[in-house]
Amino acid sequence: MKIFTLLLTLISFAFSDQYVFLVNKYDKEIEYEAKIILKIATSSLGREIKLFIPDISEQEKKIYSEYFNLTKNCETANFIFDNKGSLTNDCKKQNKLFFTNNYKKLMENEKYYGAFFWSKSRPNIVFIKQRLEANSVLLSKEYLKYIEDINE
Amino acid sequence: MYKYFIYLFLFINILYAQNIDTLLQEYESNTKKSLKTVDEKLGHVKIYSQKDLKLMQYTTLTDILKEFPINNLNNNKFGISNLSLSGSKTDVSGFFRFFINDHEVSSTYTQSSSLSWINLPLDFIDYIEVYRGNSSFALGSDAGIFFIRIYTKNPMKENGSQVVGTIASHGTNSQSITHTDILQNGWSYLSYFNNTKEHDKRTYNNNTLENDAQRRYFYLNMQKENTSINFGYTDVKKDNYIGLSLDANPDSGEIESKDYFFDFTQNFLDDKSLKVNFAYDFSEVDYEEKNSSGLEVLPVLNMASLGTTIPKEYYQNIELKKYSGLLSKTFSTNKNNFVVGTTFQNKKYFTKQNRTVNFLNITTDVGQFTPFDEETISSLFVQDDYKFDDKLSLIGNAKFDKFKRDGGLDDFTSEHYRVGAIYTPFKKFGIKSFYTKTSLAPTFYNIDYADITDSNSYNMKNQEYKYYSVEGVYADEKSRFSILYTNVKIENFIYFSPVGFINIDDHTIKTQNWIFDYTYELSAKHKLQLNYYRTSLSETLNNSSKGGYIKFTGEFDKFDYFTSLIYRNGYSFTTVNVPNSYNFNLGATYHFSKDISISLKGENLLNKSTKSLYKDGLFDTGTNFALEDYQREVTLSMKWVF
Numbered sequence A: 001m002k003i004f005t006l007l008l009t010l011i012s013f014a015f016s017d018q019y020v021f022l023v024n025k026y027d028k029e030i031e032y033e034a035k036i037i038l039k040i041a042t043s044s045l046g047r048e049i050k051l052f053i054p055d056i057s058e059q060e061k062k063i064y065s066e067y068f069n070l071t072k073n074c075e076t077a078n079f080i081f082d083n084k085g086s087l088t089n090d091c092k093k094q095n096k097l098f099f100t101n102n103y104k105k106l107m108e109n110e111k112y113y114g115a116f117f118w119s120k121s122r123p124n125i126v127f128i129k130q131r132l133e134a135n136s137v138l139l140s141k142e143y144l145k146y147i148e149d150i151n152e
Numbered sequence B: 001m002y003k004y005f006i007y008l009f010l011f012i013n014i015l016y017a018q019n020i021d022t023l024l025q026e027y028e029s030n031t032k033k034s035l036k037t038v039d040e041k042l043g044h045v046k047i048y049s050q051k052d053l054k055l056m057q058y059t060t061l062t063d064i065l066k067e068f069p070i071n072n073l074n075n076n077k078f079g080i081s082n083l084s085l086s087g088s089k090t091d092v093s094g095f096f097r098f099f100i101n102d103h104e105v106s107s108t109y110t111q112s113s114s115l116s117w118i119n120l121p122l123d124f125i126d127y128i129e130v131y132r133g134n135s136s137f138a139l140g141s142d143a144g145i146f147f148i149r150i151y152t153k154n155p156m157k158e159n160g161s162q163v164v165g166t167i168a169s170h171g172t173n174s175q176s177i178t179h180t181d182i183l184q185n186g187w188s189y190l191s192y193f194n195n196t197k198e199h200d201k202r203t204y205n206n207n208t209l210e211n212d213a214q215r216r217y218f219y220l221n222m223q224k225e226n227t228s229i230n231f232g233y234t235d236v237k238k239d240n241y242i243g244l245s246l247d248a249n250p251d252s253g254e255i256e257s258k259d260y261f262f263d264f265t266q267n268f269l270d271d272k273s274l275k276v277n278f279a280y281d282f283s284e285v286d287y288e289e290k291n292s293s294g295l296e297v298l299p300v301l302n303m304a305s306l307g308t309t310i311p312k313e314y315y316q317n318i319e320l321k322k323y324s325g326l327l328s329k330t331f332s333t334n335k336n337n338f339v340v341g342t343t344f345q346n347k348k349y350f351t352k353q354n355r356t357v358n359f360l361n362i363t364t365d366v367g368q369f370t371p372f373d374e375e376t377i378s379s380l381f382v383q384d385d386y387k388f389d390d391k392l393s394l395i396g397n398a399k400f401d402k403f404k405r406d407g408g409l410d411d412f413t414s415e416h417y418r419v420g421a422i423y424t425p426f427k428k429f430g431i432k433s434f435y436t437k438t439s440l441a442p443t444f445y446n447i448d449y450a451d452i453t454d455s456n457s458y459n460m461k462n463q464e465y466k467y468y469s470v471e472g473v474y475a476d477e478k479s480r481f482s483i484l485y486t487n488v489k490i491e492n493f494i495y496f497s498p499v500g501f502i503n504i505d506d507h508t509i510k511t512q513n514w515i516f517d518y519t520y521e522l523s524a525k526h527k528l529q530l531n532y533y534r535t536s537l538s539e540t541l542n543n544s545s546k547g548g549y550i551k552f553t554g555e556f557d558k559f560d561y562f563t564s565l566i567y568r569n570g571y572s573f574t575t576v577n578v579p580n581s582y583n584f585n586l587g588a589t590y591h592f593s594k595d596i597s598i599s600l601k602g603e604n605l606l607n608k609s610t611k612s613l614y615k616d617g618l619f620d621t622g623t624n625f626a627l628e629d630y631q632r633e634v635t636l637s638m639k640w641v642f
Helices: A002-014 A028-045 A058-064 A103-108 A129-134 A141-146 B002-018 B020-031 B050-055 B061-067 B303-309 B444-448
Strands: A050-052 A079-082 A097-100 A112-119 A122-128 B044-048 B071-075 B081-085 B096-100 B125-132 B146-152 B161-168 B173-182 B188-198 B201-204 B207-210 B213-224 B227-239 B252-268 B274-290 B311-332 B336-358 B363-365 B374-387 B392-405 B412-426 B429-440 B463-475 B479-491 B493-497 B500-504 B509-523 B526-537 B546-556 B559-568 B571-573 B576-578 B581-591 B596-603 B611-615 B624-628 B633-641
Touching: A028 A058, A028 A079, A028 A097, A028 A112, A028 A122, A028 B020, A103 A112, A103 A122, A112 A129, A122 A129, A122 A141, A122 B020, A141 B020, B044 B050, B050 B125, B050 B546, B050 B559, B061 B071, B061 B081, B061 B125, B061 B559, B201 B624, B576 B611, B576 B624
Parallel strands: A050 A079, A079 A097, A097 A112, B096 B146
Antiparallel strands: A112 A122, B044 B125, B071 B081, B125 B146, B161 B173, B161 B633, B173 B188, B188 B213, B201 B207, B213 B227, B227 B252, B252 B274, B274 B311, B311 B336, B336 B363, B336 B374, B374 B392, B392 B412, B412 B429, B429 B463, B463 B479, B479 B509, B493 B500, B509 B526, B526 B546, B546 B559, B559 B581, B571 B576, B581 B596, B596 B633, B611 B624
């Protein structure tokens, strides 16, 4: 275990990054967001992800497309990440998973089965137990601590 | 064997990165590096990240400015912190621009930081970028030679509330509350309130110079994907320290000021390439002072009848209003970014009260010092950066201003140009260089306090700056080393002579600076930073010209800790000898939980503060003397996040 920890530490050093000049726009944060959504979507669906982000920005489009097959509309998607609160009601829930970045929205709208959001300056993920069951989503053990039972 | 280890490393790394907890941790630590808005094309940049601000326990903006290279942070005669360029001391400097969320908060009257924003508390600030370069090219502001961009915490990434209470050894204390929330309609907001009471005093000629102050701040930021609304308010009520007194010992005096602004920014189009901004700024300053030995209120003095024009009481109330707007559009291709924009500013200066009482007890309503009380500036700016290849980027800027001024002052146009290059021939090494030609127009303050011996001094000339800079950087996984050289030439420098502001037009002022900077990451949680700089100046030195710092920060278990030593060299001016300054600081934070922490910080523990020069007496008579800029202080603070 010690060797394992040491190796991890060494790797994290190797990837710690002092930069010379940041000439290109720094988009590591969006890259991490995309990786986290990829991880969640893959674990939830277990098949190829067709992602739809309402009102997606050009920068998001560039980065998310490296990890996902992006769709231009809600109908053809199987995973919707509503990260601007701009999803319209005409996007119906048929064989789709809806994810938000707003905890309040998650609590109040049954459409969403989970959220990836910041709380008290820390990033957080929450899945609603009842909605996971309703959507037949089986998550692995690593997600257990992120599942909330809200007695809907 | 070697290959085997590489494969093993990569394999483990993939497993490691795939864990959702680890991804979240990496995401959080990456966000705290605060690199999202860095724009290398604006100049030579230094970032104070969210992590730096937290570990170094910086309480106010002045804590950062104290250590900032090629500058000295001094107290002026009103006891207000003011930045001066290395080697020189100014009471009010107009070279620096301060922005909060891209709104300029420099004073409309002096172009310097206003009385209160320079002491901005940092507990609602996310990170700070300091650029050596001219902000006016890309931000459309007034010209300056370096600028500070301050970013408030992002409500989307805070989403909670925070209470901070602080008490220091001399009785200075502050309380603040931050609240952030995300609404369901996509809007989020941050609101902040701070109340600070400062206790500070010095002794000169056995007299106590009081410098107590009470400051309050309120800030509101509301944002949605393409819209940002900011409202900032601050007021201060403080003692006037030395003030205008001829014997450096006022009988009584007080300064009150109030500043607020409203700023609205909207981005249009999918790529946010069209930007519209409107802003309104208001500031009010109320000054009063009584002194039985007389006051040096330069603009009211008449050289032919000094006996009846030297006041013993002075009352002033002024207001400044500024309306500004910006429209810019960016055109981007794979290799080229072209920005074109236009700005408009209208500045109005109102004198509500300006009254003196002389030694014959005659009250005089002075009215406006000069008829100049309105200025309108229209500007057009363009920027083009061309990415020649992955290694070389070229940058070109131009800005044209049209100044319309009332009160019989000449209207004029000014032009600003800059060319630059960023060249990274190797992954670990790069060079960045700029040549800039810019011009700083006189302010309302410069004109009010223009040379009283010259009736034509109001039509002061612009200060013309020509400067170039070269920066070389070497960086590997754990360390970053940079050398920055700047060479500045100033024509028509606006100098505060004993009889008021004059243009130095008989010679060119020259200054050269070297900054050496080294950062070494001892481990993922421990960092060492070293800095040394030196300046040569063509004029007589009246401030420190060399300096540097050593900073160490770390985290272990539930503790954060830091130590720093900030050095400024000694100097002599006339009969005053100012010794070296060694500002030694030490601090630690204990986290009871993720939400509650307590911090202890000792500042200037060796009691070897920098000193500022002052002078008593009228015009160039009197005595020069030096007073310490800050005290030795221990501060205890508590933070609760909920």
